[in-house]
Amino acid sequence: MSVLVGKNTRLVVQGITGKSGSFHAKSCMDYGTNLVAGVTPARGGELFEGKVPVFDTLLEARKETGANASMVFVPPAFAADSILEAVDAGVELIVCITEGIPVQDMMRVKIALKDSKSLLIGPNCPGIINPEGRCKIGIMPGYIHQPGKVGIVSRSGTLTYEAVWQVTNRGLGQSTCIGIGGDPIHGLTQRQAVELFNNDPDTEAIVMIGEIGGSEEEEAAAYIKQHVKKPVAAFIAGQTAPPGRRMGHAGAIVSGGKGTAAAKIDALREAGIAVAKTLAEIGDTLVEAIRQKK
Amino acid sequence: MNIHEYQAKELLEKFSVATPPGKVAFTPDEAEQVARSMGNNLVVKAQIHAGGRGKGSFTNGVKGGVQLAKTASQVKSIAAQMLGNTLVTHQTGADGKVVKKVLIAESVNIDREIYFAIVMDRAMNAPVIIASRQGGMDIESVAAKSPEAIYKEVVNPALGLQPYQARKLSKLLGFAPADMKDASKLFHAVYKLFMANDCSLVEINPLVVTKDGKVFALDAKLNFDDNALFRHPEILAMRDLDEEDPREVAASNFGLNYIGLDGDIGCMVNGAGLAMATMDIIHFYGGEPANFLDVGGGANEQQVTEAFKILTSDKRIKAILVNIFGGIMKCDIIAQGIINAVRATSLPVPLVVRLEGTNVEKGRKLLQESNLPIIAANALADAAEKVVKAAKEQK
Numbered sequence: 001m002s003v004l005v006g007k008n009t010r011l012v013v014q015g016i017t018g019k020s021g022s023f024h025a026k027s028c029m030d031y032g033t034n035l036v037a038g039v040t041p042a043r044g045g046e047l048f049e050g051k052v053p054v055f056d057t058l059l060e061a062r063k064e065t066g067a068n069a070s071m072v073f074v075p076p077a078f079a080a081d082s083i084l085e086a087v088d089a090g091v092e093l094i095v096c097i098t099e100g101i102p103v104q105d106m107m108r109v110k111i112a113l114k115d116s117k118s119l120l121i122g123p124n125c126p127g128i129i130n131p132e133g134r135c136k137i138g139i140m141p142g143y144i145h146q147p148g149k150v151g152i153v154s155r156s157g158t159l160t161y162e163a164v165w166q167v168t169n170r171g172l173g174q175s176t177c178i179g180i181g182g183d184p185i186h187g188l189t190q191r192q193a194v195e196l197f198n199n200d201p202d203t204e205a206i207v208m209i210g211e212i213g214g215s216e217e218e219e220a221a222a223y224i225k226q227h228v229k230k231p232v233a234a235f236i237a238g239q240t241a242p243p244g245r246r247m248g249h250a251g252a253i254v255s256g257g258k259g260t261a262a263a264k265i266d267a268l269r270e271a272g273i274a275v276a277k278t279l280a281e282i283g284d285t286l287v288e289a290i291r292q293k294k
Numbered sequence: 295m296n297i298h299e300y301q302a303k304e305l306l307e308k309f310s311v312a313t314p315p316g317k318v319a320f321t322p323d324e325a326e327q328v329a330r331s332m333g334n335n336l337v338v339k340a341q342i343h344a345g346g347r348g349k350g351s352f353t354n355g356v357k358g359g360v361q362l363a364k365t366a367s368q369v370k371s372i373a374a375q376m377l378g379n380t381l382v383t384h385q386t387g388a389d390g391k392v393v394k395k396v397l398i399a400e401s402v403n404i405d406r407e408i409y410f411a412i413v414m415d416r417a418m419n420a421p422v423i424i425a426s427r428q429g430g431m432d433i434e435s436v437a438a439k440s441p442e443a444i445y446k447e448v449v450n451p452a453l454g455l456q457p458y459q460a461r462k463l464s465k466l467l468g469f470a471p472a473d474m475k476d477a478s479k480l481f482h483a484v485y486k487l488f489m490a491n492d493c494s495l496v497e498i499n500p501l502v503v504t505k506d507g508k509v510f511a512l513d514a515k516l517n518f519d520d521n522a523l524f525r526h527p528e529i530l531a532m533r534d535l536d537e538e539d540p541r542e543v544a545a546s547n548f549g550l551n552y553i554g555l556d557g558d559i560g561c562m563v564n565g566a567g568l569a570m571a572t573m574d575i576i577h578f579y580g581g582e583p584a585n586f587l588d589v590g591g592g593a594n595e596q597q598v599t600e601a602f603k604i605l606t607s608d609k610r611i612k613a614i615l616v617n618i619f620g621g622i623m624k625c626d627i628i629a630q631g632i633i634n635a636v637r638a639t640s641l642p643v644p645l646v647v648r649l650e651g652t653n654v655e656k657g658r659k660l661l662q663e664s665n666l667p668i669i670a671a672n673a674l675a676d677a678a679e680k681v682v683k684a685a686k687e688q689k
Contacts, residue, residue: 077524102522103414104492107451110419141621141652156567158619162674165619165650182566184416211567214416237570240555240577241586248551248566248588250521251416256434261574278578279571280674 003151003176003196003203004093004119005069006133012037012067012091014058014074014082016048021073024097024139025052028071031142032134037061058082058089071127071137072096079123080105087118094187095137096123103250106185113187120187124249126157126179132202138179140164148173150286151197153190154209155182155216155249159237159279163209166283172290175203182249184213190220198228205231205290207282208273212238213252213259218267225271231293233286234268235276236261295518297532298341300397302514309487311480311498313511316399325373328398329366336363337401338372340381342391343537345515350383352376353390359383362401369398394536402510407500408467409433410481412488414495414519415448421488423447423455423481427468429500455485473507480509491529492522541585541604548600550589557582559685560605560614560643562598564589564623572617575674581682584611598631599638606639613685615677616647625649625657633664644669644684648677 011028015021016038026049029035037055038048044056055061058070070091074082079098086094087109101123113120121128127138132147140157144165150172154160160179167174178193180186190208197203206228210217217236224232239261241247243254254260268275274292276285297305300318307313315332318341319325329336340347340359347359356375363369373396382390407429415422426444428436437444445466449455460478469477480501488496495517502512523530535543545552551566555573559581563569566588573583585608589601605614618628632647648671649657661668669684671677 076521100521102492102525103494103519104451104489104522107414107419111452139621144621144651154567156565158563158565158621159567159571161619161621161651162568162571184414185419209567211570235571237567237574239574240583241570241573242553242555245553246520247553247570247586252566252570278575278675278678279568280575280678 003200005128005130005135005137007135009069009135010034010036010065010067011137012039012058012061012065012070014039014070014072014086016040016054017043018073022048024073028136031136033136036065037067058085062089062091067091069093069137070095072098074098076100080109083109083120084112087112087116091118093119095121095127097125097127097139099124101183103185106183110185121178122181122186124183125181126160128176128178130176131174144168145177146173149175149202149204150207151175151200151203152177152207153193154179155211156209156237159209162279163207163282167207167286170283170287175200182251184251190216191223194220194223194228198230203230205286207286208232208234210234210236210264211249211252212241212247212254212261215259217264221267221271221273224273231289232273233276233282233289234273235279235282236264295520295523295533296343297516298343298534299339299513300341301532302516305487305516306511306514310483311487311511312509314400314402316397318395318397319373320395322370322374322377325396325398326366326370329369332398333400334364335401336369337361337399338363338369338376339397339399340376340393341395341397342381342386342393344383344385344391346383346385347381350381353380353382391537402502403505404502405505406503409499410484410501411495411497412484418448420451421449423449423463425463425467433499449485455482476509491526492519493517494519541608545604548597550587550597550601552604553586555583555585557584558610558612559681560584560608560611561617562587562589562601562605562614563617564619568617568619572615575678576615576682579678579682581685584608595631595634598628599635602635602639606642611643612688613644613646613681615681616645617677618649620649620651620653620657624653625651626653626660629657629660633660633666636666641667643688646671646677646681646684648674
């Protein structure tokens with residue numbers, strides 16, 4: 001078992017005929033993900049890779065194929081509309097990879113997500129992967145992962161791969177890795193991801209990778225302090241980032257003295273979480289956190 | 295994206311938010327002309343993006359980027375002192391900013407100053423109005439000293455700003471019952487501006503009430519959501535490249551994400567989070583990063599070459615660290631890009647390269663066989679230590 005995705009996941013890719021959409025849809029399929037459909041308006045009736053049916057609308061795709069998860073690869077100006085389409089069709093899990101969606105569009109998406117049965121991961125994220133169930137919905141390189149008991153959640157892409165790689169190289173594998181994305185307004189939060197891992201019997205330890213901006217790491221720390229008995233290791237990027245500047249990710253900004261790395265690290269340590277001093281030590285910090293809990 | 299005060303003023307007027315009469319001028323003669331068409335109590339304001347202009351001083355010795363004037367000829371001589379000269383404020387850094395335009399406005403008889411702002415709040419997923427009777431000063435110091443003097447009103451984005459919320463705010467901000475209607479209208483106008491232009495911040499500080507009961511937005515700071523600029527060409531047209539770091543402009547032209555910092559170790563990384571973490575580890579080992587540079591997840595050879603050009607043209611840089619985690623982007627392709635870039639730019643400083651991920655062995659082999667003076671590092675900590683050491687030896 002793992003969280004959110006696995007053998008029962010039936011994936012539809014929105015924007016499957018685009019350049020990156022088709023590339024990554026194929027890479028997910030090659031990894032083992034059960035890709036059942038694609039959606040591109042006005043391209044209905046085509047077959048992707050000679051076997052996966054393409055539909056004009058998501059509603060048709062869901063009705064015809066029973067898709068229960070979607071991956072959004074639609075350009076930023078239209079991505080919010082695609083997420084709304086997936087919410088309307090009742091897709092349980094929506095993973096939005098697209099970077100650069102206007103904040104106001106995401107604000108409206110959040111309104112639609114309330115009282116819906118859909119869960120959103122992202123946008124501006126690498127996606128989610130479950131190595132044991134061979135299910136990958138995202139752009140991460142599959143081979144760096146291996147089945148195991150560590151749940152990893154992160155706001156970043158390559159920084160997550162770095163953490164995954166360190167965990168893999170220390171002989172520990174991952175139960176599920178979730179990239180929640182670098183945008184200020186997004187779906188699944190750090191706290192929600194930690195909660196999923198905490199309730200998952202197959203996850204025995206948790207790694208949380210955060211960065212400057214917002215207060216999600218602090219909220220996750222408060223939850224961990226109260227509810228989590230499993231070992232948790234964390235890392236926060238951006239200790240040397242100048243205030244007031246957006247560091248690549250739209251959400252990575254220290255504004256009005258809030259969202260600093262120092263404040264987040266303090267909150268994490270205060271909650272008893274092992275915080276890696278540098279990104280080179282994420283793997284070792286996790287190993288030590290597991291050893292201490294035994 | 296930021297805009298100038300005079301541009302913010304135009305936008306506010308467009309949305310029926312009153313500002314004192316005024317106009318921008320690019321030369322002292324133009325400033326004089328503008329002043330002739332206005333009254334006798336004028337203010338000349340240097341137009342740069344940084345705050346703290348009033349307390350700033352010019353490198354030519356002139357004090358104050360905001361000065362009062364009585365006559366058109368006075369306006370002309372003040373404008374002549376400002377235009378073409380460098381203004382240093384607490385926000386510009388020691389280098390300051392060259393003033394290329396001034397705003398000439400009528401100064402108003404202020405009775406009281408209010409703070410009124412709308413920000414997009416990430417935790418609430420909604421616009422939040424922040425207001426205080428203590429306007430005209432830094433809101434963060436008001437928040438620190440008297441947090442009870444700051445009012446926050448969350449706007450439900452599905453409903454928009456409601457009349458009762460505007461009434462509540464006008465009462466809290468001390469408007470007389472007879473003026474509540476006008477104040478409410480003003481708040482609605484600012485909200486409309488905020489939403490219609492995909493702003494991330496509209497900060498009117500101060501919003502002034504004059505002795506004769508008029509309300510003006512005396513100074514305003516507007517920030518826009520960069521992701522939404524594609525649907526606001528008129529806002530994008532207000533971008534002033536003179537106000538931006540030329541290295542950042544060059545980088546953005548090639549789809550690279552660059553931010554200049556104060557250190558002497560250049561770095562080039564794929565991915566924003568990894569780039570930040572790389573800066574941090576350089577600092578941890580006793581060095582200081584000269585920049586943040588994210589070449590993105592799918593960088594091609596040309597982008598790597600351009601990134602190198604930006605780094606190698608920076609005279610302060612004493613050593614360069616390239617840290618790449620090759621995922622979809624394979625290490626051998628990255629290595630080839632680095633080799634070509636080094637050959638194309640010639641390398642003035644030591645270069646440390648750390649590759650990890652897909653095809654890493656092939657990548658390392660390519661670097662080794664290139665016979666270029668590249669310092670290879672396998673582990674991250676090793677790479678950081680090596681680059682810090684190399685930078686120190688250059689001094």
